[in-house]
Amino acid sequence: xxxxxxxxxxxxxxxxxxxxxxxYSYVKYKLSYWNKRGVKYPPIHWIFGNxxxxxxxxxxxxxxxxxxxxxxxxxxxxIGFYIFHKPAIMLRDxxxxxxxxxKDFDVFSDRMFGGNNEKDSVxxxxxxSINQPRWKYLRxxxxxSLTGQKLKKMIPLMLECCNPMLKxxxxxxxxxxxxxxxxxxxLSSRYSTDVISSLAFGIKTNSFDENDxxxxxxxxxxxxxxxxxxxxxxxxxxxxxxxxxxxxxKAPAKFFRRVFWESMNxxxxxxxxxxxxxxxxxxxxxxxxxSNFMFEGDNLLAQxxxxxxxxxxxxxxxxxxxxxxxxxxxxxxxxxxNEIKSVVEKNELTMESIxxxxxxxxxxxxxxxxxxxxxxxxxxxxxxxxxxxxxLIIKKGTPVYISVNGTNRDNRYFSxxxxxxxxxxxxxxxxxxxxxxxxxxxxxxxxQRLGILIVKIAVIxxxxxxxxxxxxxxxxxxxxxxxxxxxxxxxxxxLKRPRYKIRRxxxxxxxxxxxxx
Numbered sequence: 008x009x010x011x012x013x014x015x016x017x018x019x020x021x022x023x024x025x026x027x028x029x030x031y032s033y034v035k036y037k038l039s040y041w042n043k044r045g046v047k048y049p050p051i052h053w054i055f056g057n058x059x060x061x062x063x064x065x066x067x068x069x070x071x072x073x074x075x076x077x078x079x080x081x082x083x084x085x086i087g088f089y090i091f092h093k094p095a096i097m098l099r100d101x102x103x104x105x106x107x108x109x110k111d112f113d114v115f116s117d118r119m120f121g122g123n124n125e126k127d128s129v130x131x132x133x134x135x136s137i138n139q140p141r142w143k144y145l146r147x148x149x150x151x152s153l154t155g156q157k158l159k160k161m162i163p164l165m166l167e168c169c170n171p172m173l174k175x176x177x178x179x180x181x182x183x184x185x186x187x188x189x190x191x192x193x194l195s196s197r198y199s200t201d202v203i204s205s206l207a208f209g210i211k212t213n214s215f216d217e218n219d220x221x222x223x224x225x226x227x228x229x230x231x232x233x234x235x236x237x238x239x240x241x242x243x244x245x246x247x248x249x250x251x252x253x254x255x256x257k258a259p260a261k262f263f264r265r266v267f268w269e270s271m272n273x274x275x276x277x278x279x280x281x282x283x284x285x286x287x288x289x290x291x292x293x294x295x296x297x298s299n300f301m302f303e304g305d306n307l308l309a310q311x312x313x314x315x316x317x318x319x320x321x322x323x324x325x326x327x328x329x330x331x332x333x334x335x336x337x338x339x340x341x342x343x344x345n346e347i348k349s350v351v352e353k354n355e356l357t358m359e360s361i362x363x364x365x366x367x368x369x370x371x372x373x374x375x376x377x378x379x380x381x382x383x384x385x386x387x388x389x390x391x392x393x394x395x396x397x398x399l400i401i402k403k404g405t406p407v408y409i410s411v412n413g414t415n416r417d418n419r420y421f422s423x424x425x426x427x428x429x430x431x432x433x434x435x436x437x438x439x440x441x442x443x444x445x446x447x448x449x450x451x452x453x454x455q456r457l458g459i460l461i462v463k464i465a466v467i468x469x470x471x472x473x474x475x476x477x478x479x480x481x482x483x484x485x486x487x488x489x490x491x492x493x494x495x496x497x498x499x500x501x502l503k504r505p506r507y508k509i510r511r512x513x514x515x516x517x518x519x520x521x522x523x524x
Contacts, residue, residue, distance in 0.1 A: 034054075034092060037094075038051055038053070038056070038089060038092060040087075040089075040094040041087035041088075041094060045399075046085070046086070046399065047078075047079060047080075047087065048086060048087040048089070049086075049088060054091070056092060057071065057075055057088040057089050058071060058244070060487075061487070064487045065487060067486060067487045067489060067490070067492075067493075068243070068244065068382075068490055069379075069382030069383060069492060070412070072097065072383055072408065072413065073382070073410050075410065075413075076097060076410040077413060081419070083099055084098070084103050084394075084396075085097060085098050085099055085394070085399075090406070091245070093245075093406070095405065095406040096401060096405060096407055097408045097409070097410060098407065098408070098409050099413070099417075101414075101420070103394070104409060104414075105447075107392075107407065108384070108386065108447045108448035108450075109447065109448040111392070112448055112450070114389055114390060115386035115387070115388060115389070115392075115407060116138075116142065116143075116386075116389065116449070116450065117138045117139060117386065118135075118138075118385050118387065119243070119385040119386065119406045119408075120242055120246065120385055121135070121246050121249065132306055133145070133309040133310050133312070133313035134146060134453055135313050135316070135317065140299065142450075144297060144299060144300055145300055146449075146453065148291055148302070149287075149453060150453060151287070152287035153453060153454060153456065153457055155456075157282065157287075158358065158457060159357070160282035161206055161282060161460075162358060162460070162464070164205045164283060165202050165205075165464045166356065166464060167205070168198060168201040168202045168205065169198075169464065169465070169468045171201065171213045171214075171216070172194065172197070172201075172465070172468070172469075173472060174215065175194070175197070176189065176194070177504075181503075184503075185503050185504070186503045187503065188500075188501055189499070189500065190497035190498060190499055191326065191327035191328075191331060191497070191498040191499070191500060192327045192494060192497045192498045193497060194326075194327075195322070195323040195324075195326035195330075195465065196223070196226075196319065196323040197214035198323070198326070198465055199323040199326070199461065199465075200214045200222055200223040201213065201214050201215075202322070202461050203314060203315045203318045203319055203322075203461075204222045204315075205283065206283045206284055206314070206457075207284045207285075207311040207312075207314040207315055208222075208263075208267055208270050208284075208311055208315075209271075209274060209281060209283050209284075209285035210222075210266060210270055221262070222262075225262040225263065226315060226319055229316060230316065230320055230489070230491070236489045236490075239490050240490060243383070260305075260308070260312070263308065263311070263312050264305070264308055267307075267312075268308075271288070274289060275289060284311060285311075288302070288307050288310060291307070292307060314454060317454060318454055318457065318461065320380050321380040321381070321452075321458050322458050322461040322462050322465075324378065324380040324491065324492055324493065325374060325375060325378070325380060325458075325462045326462050326465045326466060327494075328378040328492075328498065329370060329462070329466050330466065330469060331477065331498045332373075332374060332377075332427045333475055334475035334476055335427070336427060337475075337476075339370065340474075343367060343370060343466075343470055344470050346365075346366045347364060347367070347470055350363050350364055351467075356464070358460075361460070361464075364463070364467075366429065369430065371459065371463065371466075373428060373429040373431070374427075376421070376444075377416075377427060379411040379412065379443065379444035380444060380491055381411070381490065382411045382491075382492055383410065383411060383490070384408065384409040384447060385406060385407070385409075386406075386407045387407065388401045388402065388404060388405045388407060391403050409443065411444060445458075472505070473502040473503060473504060473505065474502070474503045474505050475503075476500065476501040476502075476503070477500050477501070
């Protein structure tokens with residue numbers, strides 16, 4: 008009637024241009040956060056921020072965070088960066104790290120990992136990600152499960168898992184010189200599975216027997232593969248998206264739920280005690296309860312699964328890289344062998360005799376420094392916080408990170424930091440640095456002593472039984488599909504039996520009291 012005509016193509020182009028302009032303005036605004044505050048940050052991608060290499064599976068997030076750490080000037084106490092368009096800050100100064108993670112823990116008591124979604128029984132209703140005030144209560148209840156006396160009682164259960172590992176190696180074919188090629192990551196992951204299934208689920212498994220790998224395979228579904236790698240990256244760095252992946256995160260819990268409750272119900276029925284975590288969880292289930300966290304259902308299951316998830320990856324990674332470095336440095340392997348030999352010739356393998364092995368401590372700490380199983384420590388600000396000695400305000404909800412790789416390979420704290428040197432002198436001011444692999448402050452790993460014990464028993468057993476040699480022409484390139492420190496193609500060395508024999512006792516576990524020829 009009035010002769011108006013709308014050009015559909017022109018309208019479409021106009022809407023498209025306006026949309027692009029809006030997106031551009033939004034992105035420019037979001038990515039100007041640190042610039043407006045005068046905080047240095049690395050070059051950014053307009054979509055991925057500083058995480059393009061992780062999203063494209065070119066580098067694991069631990070290496071990306073290390074690159075961000077190294078982009079700063081030598082003495083910068085912190086550096087800003089972006090996870091997509093979300094601003095985050097990385098601490099680079101030890102004094103500042105102690106201040107935030109220990110002294111001001113009340114402001115930074117919650118982790119970024121998992122966000123506020125506490126529904127996934129495989130990882131989010133336990134000490135790994137639960138938030139205040141429930142975290143403090145849960146920590147206080149779980150701590151008595153891992154006292155020194157209880158750890159002592161677990162040692163026979165750990166030793167019991169060594170015999171299948173030795174048989175597995177002995178059954179491997181050798182070359183003409185008697186050397187056997189093994190992937191230490193596969194070896195250590197099977198051992199760690201058997202130990203943790205025994206300690207946390209109260210069942211005996213033999214993951215070295217191809218007919219008994221159900222538990223090990225279930226663990227692989229939690230921690231391995233592209234899909235699970237993406238899930239873990241989301242939970243660590245984009246937890247606000249976790250509700251969208253919730254159906255995928257719940258699937259692995261089915262196997263563990265069945266095994267766990269079969270073990271719990273049987274233990275409660277026969278009223279026996281084994282000295283494992285099941286005993287402690289039964290005590291919590293039947294003890295006094297508080298309304299903010301009931302020890303029942305998946306709340307109980309989650310505690311056992313947390314020990315498996317954290318303990319499996321940390322212990323298997325540490326074992327693999329310790330043996331890799333010993334194979335690469337025969338002088339250290341010989342020194343460790345002689346130390347272990349001198350101790351176990353006098354005593355059986357006990358908590359006290361293990362604690363006498365000071366060079367083993369040094370080897371373990373140096374390995375954790377170079378190969379931290381989880382190369383990131385994360386917190387989130389619960390309220391606005393002024394960084395001491397600066398004018399910078401960390402806004403409420405801002406993620407705060409420590410690059411464990413960056414810190415542990417910083418030449419301000421370690422001379423020749425890339426070199427494996429268990430004899431290096433400790434910097435007394437920063438002597439906790441090697442333990443950043445277990446976190447720092449009140450929220451550090453509750454199972455640190457247990458994990459160390461699992462690792463030490465495996466290393467002692469293998470060093471006493473086999474000589475090691477690094478003869479493989481394979482680089483340990485890290486797997487970009489996981490948050491954990493994990494060699495993409497395994498950790499390959501050669502093992503060979505030395506000249507001594509083992510006395511096996513009538514007990515079901517290996518005492519490892521040795522007779523030398």
